[in-house]
Amino acid sequence: MLHLLGVNLPDRKLVSTALQYFYGIGSTTSNKICDQLSIHKQCKLVELSEAQINSLSNVLANMNIETDLKRQVREHVMHHRSINTYVGRRHAMSLPVRGQRTRNNAKNAKKLNGRWVQRRMFSS
Template structure:
């Protein structure tokens, strides 16, 4: 396993698939990164040279990924709620935010926004919370 920027990447995976292990990188972005670094579409992670790995690492450090991206998204939601805009109110009520129907199909949004609400409340007072066997931590004490 290759440990890159705090994320373990499996050696036997194709590079553009392995890059999706980073929070904030999807398939299209991963393919764009591989094209930018001239990495063959079917190249596996263990086949990359040291210089290619260094260039990949430099490119990824310039991007907003993992905990920085999560923090930025959380701050945006808090800002929406503070200014009282429509999106902030929908987040606060636990309803779909981007115009989806609510008559039948909002069970997932209600569940996800309710969990996000609990995490946000816990992080403001510094409590660790456990959901479904996963421990969700508040800020460091």
């Protein structure tokens, strides 16, 4: 396993797939990173050289991923809650934020949005 910027990446996976283990990197972003570093699409992490791994870590270090991105999302939610916008009130009530139905299918929103409320109440 390759340990890169606090994340364990599996050796036997394709580079574009392994990059998706980082929070904030999806398939499109991982493909752009591979194109930028001229890494072949069928290349696995084991096959990368030290220079390629170093350049990959440099590119990832300049991106806003993992803890920085989570902190930024949390700050956005708390900003909306503090200025009392509609979105902030929906987050505070653990309801869907982006116009989804609440009659039947709000279970995931209640789990996810309620997590912010509970975490902030205990930490304050």
